[in-house]
Amino acid sequence: MKILAIDTAAEWCAACLFDDGSGGLLGLEARDIGKGHAEALMGVIGAALERAGASYRDVEAIAVSVGPGSFTGVRIGVATARGLSLALKVPAAGVTTLAALAFEAEPLANGRPVLAVLDARRDEFYAALYGPGGAVHAAPAILDLNAAVAMAGLMKPLIVGSGARLVAEAAGLDGNATALADLRTAAIETVARLAARQGFAGEKPRPLYLRGPDARPQDGFALPRSGA
Structure with a gap:
């Protein structure tokens, strides 16, 4: 195919x-x-x-x-x-993006689970925990640093993605705990x-946002009507 x-x-x-x-x-x-x-x-x-x-x-x-x-x-x-x-x-x-990063890191994990973490800014992280073969141990979610550190403490995973170093440092882990740490995708x-x-037998693709857009309309702001 x-x-x-x-x-x-x-x-x-x-x-x-x-x-x-x-x-x-x-x-x-x-x-x-x-x-x-x-x-x-x-x-x-x-x-x-x-x-x-x-x-x-x-x-x-x-x-x-x-x-x-x-x-x-x-x-x-x-x-x-x-x-x-x-x-x-x-x-x-x-x-x-989290599953793809974990999948890419599988050969580096040596059988360990993989924690995919992306820096979502505002002191938040997109994160998900995967086992060998892509088994989902923790579904994608948006977490604060404490919650991401707690997840990093589970099952001694390999931590990957753009938030990997921040989470590993906060968890007191050494450099061997991270890989692909510069990647956002x-x-x-x-x-x-x-x-x-x-496989391709599932539902049609749909966005996984986890939170709303950064750009929002100003409260109370409206353009004047034509002829007003």
Whole structure:
């Protein structure tokens, strides 16, 4: 099965075409753009397909990172994946950024559980705890530092993601407790591989926000009506 994977949950705008049958990465395009995913995403997908020598007709399934991450980025990625799924008449599946990071770290964990932690700012963290094979020990949640440290004390996990060092230091753990500590999202190929492992028979992708957007309308602010 040829899987088109999309990730716009963080600063990167990335897409790849992955052949689950052979386990081969056919084509990839990833750009560290920060913002502007809506304008860049279709061009990134087109470039990934071109590198693979493929077209949309070759896509047999779609995988997308559903967050947590950038509110706008997640919404753009999921909407694009669902639109392409409908247009191409192929299944689509969502994977969380936390599960993808844990999946990427499995070879480094040596059988230990993996705690995926992303710095959500405001002294909060997105976190989830996974066992070998992707078993969910603690589902994705937003935690304060004390709660994240308490989770790090469970089962002596390998801690990964952009919040890993902060949590490990607060828990009094050494550097061997962390890996992939600079990452806010997994490699795009990992998104495709994890979706293949999870399968495409479930519900359609939907965003996993865990909290509301940072940008909110001002209270009591309204534009004057025309002619008023």
